[in-house]
Amino acid sequence: MQNRQLSILFLLLWLVSFVGLKSSFAQKLPKDLVRAIKNGDTSSIRNWIREDKRRISLLVTKQGEDEPPIWLAVDYGKPNVVKLLLELGSSPHSMVKGIPLLIRAAEKNDLETVIHLMEAGADPNVRDSDGLTAVHWAVIKRSFPMLVKLYESGASLLIKDKKGRLPSDYLKADHPAPFREFINTRSLIQMKAENWPKEYDGPYVYFDESGLELISMHPFHSLFRLERRKLVSNSFPLIINYEGLKWPLVIQAQYEQDSSTLPMPQQMFAVGDIHGNVDDLIRLLQAAGVVDSLLRWSFGEGYLVFLGDFTDRGDKVTELLWLVLYLRHQALLHGGKVLAVLGNHDMMSILGDHRYLHPKYQRLCEYFGLDYWALFDKDSELGRYLRSLPVMLKIGDNLFVHAGISEAFLRMRPGINTVNSAFYQFNTTFPPRLTPFMDFMLRENGPLWFRGMIPEYDFRQQGSQQLVDSAAAWFGVNRIIIGHSEMPQISPVFNGKIIPVNVPFNREGIIPQGLMWKDGVLYVVDIHGTIKRLM
Numbered sequence: 001m002q003n004r005q006l007s008i009l010f011l012l013l014w015l016v017s018f019v020g021l022k023s024s025f026a027q028k029l030p031k032d033l034v035r036a037i038k039n040g041d042t043s044s045i046r047n048w049i050r051e052d053k054r055r056i057s058l059l060v061t062k063q064g065e066d067e068p069p070i071w072l073a074v075d076y077g078k079p080n081v082v083k084l085l086l087e088l089g090s091s092p093h094s095m096v097k098g099i100p101l102l103i104r105a106a107e108k109n110d111l112e113t114v115i116h117l118m119e120a121g122a123d124p125n126v127r128d129s130d131g132l133t134a135v136h137w138a139v140i141k142r143s144f145p146m147l148v149k150l151y152e153s154g155a156s157l158l159i160k161d162k163k164g165r166l167p168s169d170y171l172k173a174d175h176p177a178p179f180r181e182f183i184n185t186r187s188l189i190q191m192k193a194e195n196w197p198k199e200y201d202g203p204y205v206y207f208d209e210s211g212l213e214l215i216s217m218h219p220f221h222s223l224f225r226l227e228r229r230k231l232v233s234n235s236f237p238l239i240i241n242y243e244g245l246k247w248p249l250v251i252q253a254q255y256e257q258d259s260s261t262l263p264m265p266q267q268m269f270a271v272g273d274i275h276g277n278v279d280d281l282i283r284l285l286q287a288a289g290v291v292d293s294l295l296r297w298s299f300g301e302g303y304l305v306f307l308g309d310f311t312d313r314g315d316k317v318t319e320l321l322w323l324v325l326y327l328r329h330q331a332l333l334h335g336g337k338v339l340a341v342l343g344n345h346d347m348m349s350i351l352g353d354h355r356y357l358h359p360k361y362q363r364l365c366e367y368f369g370l371d372y373w374a375l376f377d378k379d380s381e382l383g384r385y386l387r388s389l390p391v392m393l394k395i396g397d398n399l400f401v402h403a404g405i406s407e408a409f410l411r412m413r414p415g416i417n418t419v420n421s422a423f424y425q426f427n428t429t430f431p432p433r434l435t436p437f438m439d440f441m442l443r444e445n446g447p448l449w450f451r452g453m454i455p456e457y458d459f460r461q462q463g464s465q466q467l468v469d470s471a472a473a474w475f476g477v478n479r480i481i482i483g484h485s486e487m488p489q490i491s492p493v494f495n496g497k498i499i500p501v502n503v504p505f506n507r508e509g510i511i512p513q514g515l516m517w518k519d520g521v522l523y524v525v526d527i528h529g530t531i532k533r534l535m
Contacts, residue, residue: 392419
């Protein structure tokens with residue numbers, strides 16, 4: 001009898017709690033809130049939250065089998081409410097009765113909501129219970145802008161629904177020709193791409209009227225995904241910790257050319273052409289004491305000088321450039337400097353000449369329909385930096401130039417400021433104006449290409465001691481430091497007036513080296529930390 005009474009008591013308590021729970025949940029989405037969502041009234045939603053901050057959790061959490069608020073916003077076709085709820089923390093992955101949010105938005109042909117969901121991280125290849133993807137619905141709804149956006153975000157055109165039909169199988173005879181051409185050609189590209197190695201690249205940061213946009217390309221569900229997100233900042237430099245990089249992104253408001261002539265610091269380290277070999281560069285900088293094991297600047301008020309050619313050949317050009325910008329920022333905080341002169345390959349990247357581009361970048365750009373040149377245009381952070389680089393730097397009694405000084409160049413009686421200003425104007429003016437002077441600068445006797453200052457390379461471009469002496473005298477220096485022409489080790493030529501520092505980073509049997517100045521003495525430092533006095 002007593003057990004029966006206890007059972008009845010527990011049953012009553014459960015019923016009370018159940019009714020209370022249902023009643024409580026019924027209050028979580030009051031009619032005025034549902035009305036605000038239905039009307040797209042974000043002001044009322046914000047006011048409702050402002051009255052009690054705890055209500056945010058009710059907006060972003062799905063309870064039981066009921067539709068979460070963001071589903072209502074998608075269902076009512078209110079992209080502004082969807083955006084607000086995503087900003088508050090709603091999941092872009094919510095699903096009701098087997099239908100994901102992205103599929104529902106695509107089914108309703110709501111491009112703006114589709115964009116908001118993908119920017120928040122929604123999987124562009126998610127399927128509904130029938131196996132349909134958002135791409136299927138873009139074809140069914142004849143939404144060409146949605147199809148393009150999905151493709152650019154990494155959506156596959158090769159996923160079959162449960163009936164075994166590809167998105168292209170939903171094309172009708174009266175679909176517009178550009179629509180049919182796009183999906184057919186891009187499907188072929190993706191078929192080819194399925195066998196590519198899955199590579200990562202990015203990020204790239206762009207400036208436009210609406211602020212900053214960050215773009216990266218990475219593997220996603222066996223295909224690539226182009227990730228785009230907005231960055232907001234009212235102050236610069238903007239420093240961002242980015243997943244995939246071991247060092248922060250440092251974004252500047254603007255880049256201006258460094259002074260062409262600088263006094264000699266107490267210590268200075270020069271490095272030749274890196275070509276995207278960022279890992280070996282880090283080892284060399286650590287061996288030379290420029291940075292520590294955590295990539296913190298350890299060089300005090302010293303200068304780190306790059307002889308150009310950051311781009312081409314290697315497969316970590318993007319990572320390398322972000323490292324240079326990070327070190328540049330750190331050096332300034334300690335009174336030091338990170339300087340660089342423009343190399344011929346950097347200039348080729350600016351001009352869109354990609355003959356020496358690593359296949360990784362060719363594959364990624366082909367897949368996403370991007371032009372590699374655009375990644376370094378006037379509105380990109382990395383492009384703005386490269387375009388600001390000088391061609392010649394005079395530091396103390398040292399002249400830094402990527403390739404060398406030809407006799408034809410010297411006959412022009414060039415001034416360092418004149419040369420640097422001409423390149424800066426050419427690289428930052430759109431469209432660029434190719435003057436006769438710049439036409440010469442960009443050819444084989446210009447400072448980015450001339451090889452005659454290395455005897456082993458003088459073939460047609462004959463160098464001589466007289467030319468070297470004349471160049472040093474004209475620019476008022478005792479020695480000229482160059483990159484461009486590869487050498488097995490750093491060794492002065494032409495009576496010590498030319499020091500080539502381009503010891504390859506990616507050549508078997510060759511140990512990368514850099515040139516160190518310390519208290520007026522020159523040393524060679526290699527990647528293993530071996531230090532030898534040079535002169």
